Amino acid sequence: MKAWVYGEYGNASNVLKLDSNGTVPQVKEDQVLIKVVAASINPVDAKRMLGSQVKRLKVGDEVYGDINEKALDHRKRYGSLAEYTAVEESLLALKPKNLSFAEAASLPLVIETAHEGLERTGFSAGKSILVLGGAGKHVFGASTVAATSSTSKLELLKSLGADLAIDYTKENFEDLPEKFDVVYDAVDSGYRQVNAFCPSKNNDCQRAASKF
Template identity: 60%
Template sequence: MANTKSSIPSHIKAWVYSEYGNIEEVLKFDENVPTPHLKEDQVLIKAVAAALNPVDYKRALGHFKDIDSPLPKTAPGYDVAGVVVRVGNQVKKFQVGDEVYGDVNEVTLDHPMTIGSLAEYTAVEEKVLAQKPSNLGFVEAASLPLAIITAYQGLETAEFSAGKSILVLGGAGGVGSLVIQIAKHVLGASKIAATASTAKLELLRNLGADLPIDYTKENFEEFPEKFDVVYDAVGQSERALKAVKEEGKVVTILPPGTPPAIPFLLTSDGALLEKLRPYLESGKVKPILDPKSPFPFSHTVEAFSYLKTNRATGKVVIHPIP
């Protein structure tokens, strides 16, 4: 692994877009992107694996261009796992050779990095990174940061705590699969219900759901039982409000949401990843990878096309890079 200044190239391979549009059409492979400049509080990571997220293709469509980093050239990607090859002068937690992972953008939509995780090297602030859990490979680790932080902080926002019940909408997805596990194994839920399609109900049981709900056959909002918290990971906050107790809370990760559902976006946080590390290393909380993962770096466009079908189970990951 490259770990000296002289062995880090001046230009790198990356997937980039130079105009807004459908990501499958605008994303291009570029093998001559300048290596990101390292700030004092950053580390330079040689990326080994990266996960894809819906925010990547929504950003490419220009949905957030008023607060996005400016074009002409953007390499998308939030989640990364890799090896530290250079450290800024103010960095205290990491040194060259450390295996790390994280969501590279502290604030999801406010001027995200121009060179994200779909590049050979990326320069990342120390505070959003954590040591890779010792029992996880790079592919598994890359699948986690954005989803697990979203899961945990969303539960915090809903004031979820031990002894409460929860309904998870989209329990087989990247975020939902981790909400179930955190609610059960970290926060001590009394009962967990979750929705998925017929083929994914067994996965919900394996994750810890007490009541798997087939959304193709049942309307959860018509159940007589109501829940302390409904975690909406699919954009159904209006229906979710009919399934929550009178004093309960609905949190949705697809803003704007229907009031009084609470719209929520994560803040990337390396300290939270460290806090959750014992649960990952003990196997109580497991990353869930889509069976098609990983996609090779050369098939990144194909991977985005698959992610956009909304049929993925768990996370879609790119590996190796490049």
């Protein structure tokens, strides 16, 4: 099989090599063999073979997940940048039917990071949120969702549920009169912009930033 491999540290463009003579992994008792359909930071795969201890999934299920979670406990010869990879069942979930493989491939680590950030701020139903550089969706029952983007993505923000879509190429969003309970910085734009919206009306604005 074909797989991207590396044998030394360095820039990915220099050390990653395409190996056309890779060996299809042998599954352990708690693993499934995955035929990789799409990959990004996270794998999205179609399952081909089951280990003897796999109970929740069946052959043919379309799955996705973060196969590098707890990497030291689940060491692998191949990751998701190979035609096949062996993955522990506990690291996989059934792919939602309404998502393509490419869409699902981009989600696991992103969802985990965003959800953890919101939890750390104590975000809950009824609170307002400003998302810097992100598509605002009505998560956790937010009272108000505002999000910033470039001009080309404004309609996407609105379609995903943003109450206020801000074009940062045309508007100085630091001058907006609104204050928010939570500011989520998805692009690491720094506290200069974040501070413009803090404190909120209850003087307790929470900040969260995501990095990959």
